[in-house]
Amino acid sequence: MSAGTETRPLRGAGRYVSSWRDDEVRAVGSLAEKFFTDLLPHRERWEAQHQVDPEIWTNAGALGLLCCSIPEQYGGGGGTFAHDLAVMEAQSLVGELSFGNPVHSGVVAHYLLTYGTEEQRHRWLPGMASGETVAAVAMSEPSGGSDLKNLKTKAVREDDSYVVNGAKTFISNGATADLILLAVKTDSSAGTRGISLLVVETADCPGFTRGRVLDKVGLLGQDTAELFFEDVRVPTGHLLGEVEGQGFAQMMSSLPQERLYIGLQAVAAMEAALTETIAYVKSRQAFDQTIFDFQNTKFVLAECATVTHAARVFIDSCIQRHLDGELDSATAAMAKWWLTEQQGVVVDKCVQLFGGYGYMREYKIARMYADARVQRIYGGSNETMKDIVARSL
Structure with missing residues (x-):
């Protein structure tokens, strides 16, 4: 079944057309379906190692399948979110779910585009679009799960840095991410208004460690990990939104x-x-x-x-x-x-x-x-x- 087609497997139900697809979106879906179908022979190896091969990211970037809706000035495809959705749909249709692009392109890229400064956008989005930078979002904590109001991970400002301490779990792309969008408490007394988002570059990051890659029931090829922060220093310029307390x-x-x-x-x-x-x-x-x-x-x-x-x-x-x-x-x-x-x-x-x-x-x-x-x-x-x-x- 083609991800770019409008005809769904409902014989006798008539032809159904999705209003959000145009010819360009269909073309992106078809390209993505071929890309993910070609990955299927590698599935068992990726499931054994709990992650895709690094070059898959740059291969996808070269085809324009990453950050499709990010403007071209930041290295993206210049499309709409419909183009990103066509890629994600194709992945689900084919059934090769090891590749963590939905979090990368669908979540982190849009946080940076919507709330980032021009400097932050130009610093991080081009690498994400090319696949040279893999991104993750770290919100869930061992004691919190879906309860985002009660984060335990703290970030205390010292001069031109935030000192971060805490732990995150269930983090997709966590074991391989070059960039982590991290939810922290910058003011423990302010409730939800004390939550901020920091962008952590994992290379040469003292105090940052990756825990075990989690042994899941399904999605075996997906890289899902625990992350730990012990006195990790993050530049104040990596605060998303420039003002503390905007994270929630x-x-x-x-x-x-x-x-x-x-x-x-x-x-x-x-x-x-x-x-x-x-x-x-x-x-x-x-x-x-x-x-x-x-x-x-x-x-x-x-x-x-x-x-x-x-x-x-x-x-x-x-x-x-x-x-x-x-x-x-x-x-x-x-x-x-x-x-x-x-x-x-x-x-x-x-x-x-x-x-x-x-x-x-x-x-x-x-x-x-x-x-x-x-x-x-x-x-x-x-x-x-x-x-x-x-x-x-």
Whole structure:
């Protein structure tokens, strides 16, 4: 299935066209799909080493698949966030999720673009766009999880530096990142107004250490690590937004975009699971007929196709609203929690139709099953999403 196509695997449902795709976005999606498909032979090695090969970043940068929506003056592609979404969707459709570009291009790059000074943008964004600089965002802490209000990592200003002490966990790209967007407390007495964001360059950074690469249930090829800061000195010029205490507002403003791409990844995974399963049940024989010929199979697939189509319409509506500058936090939270929940339901039903083979990692559907679970946790747990929605009522 092509990431650039408008026709979804819902035969008989008519032709559905996503409003946010134009010819250029479709072309980027097709290029990205080919790029990720070519990476599949390396998957087992990356899963064993828990990270992709470094040259994958520069290869992606050379093709223009990194920081697609960052202006050209900062080394980016000069497109819209739709171009970034096309790349992320292609990755989910293909099922090669080791590459940590969503955090790199979808999160960190946009924090720098939105809140960074001109000097900061020119310092960091070109390297991110080329793939020479790998970026991570470090918010979650061992004792906090989704509770961003109660950060323990502290940054105390001393002359022209911040002295940072604390620990972060569940950090995607953490073991290889050259650049870390770090959430810290610069004023422990000010609540959320005491939170700031610092940009840490990891090269020649005394006191900064990387802990273990975490052994996850799914997403085995993704580099997810613990990070530790002991009297790490960060130049005051690396404060994002120039004024202390802006971090929480910056995060609350930026998180809806992160939740949007998580929702899109969920929908793309549902579509890919449905396509895989339809092909399998039509080729697999049992009791002198194909598995597809059983009425139960048809009913299950009809349910999955309906939910997937509804999910696609919902996420496309959210994407268009975001591109138009009209997506609110509550709707983004709705998209994140509901779409990832449906991803779990649909993929689970597809696994059941594969029978025992659905539990074998050599089959794409088994890896999709393991990879889907964390979608309901990162980017803000689904319980947190529901609380955001409830507070908007």
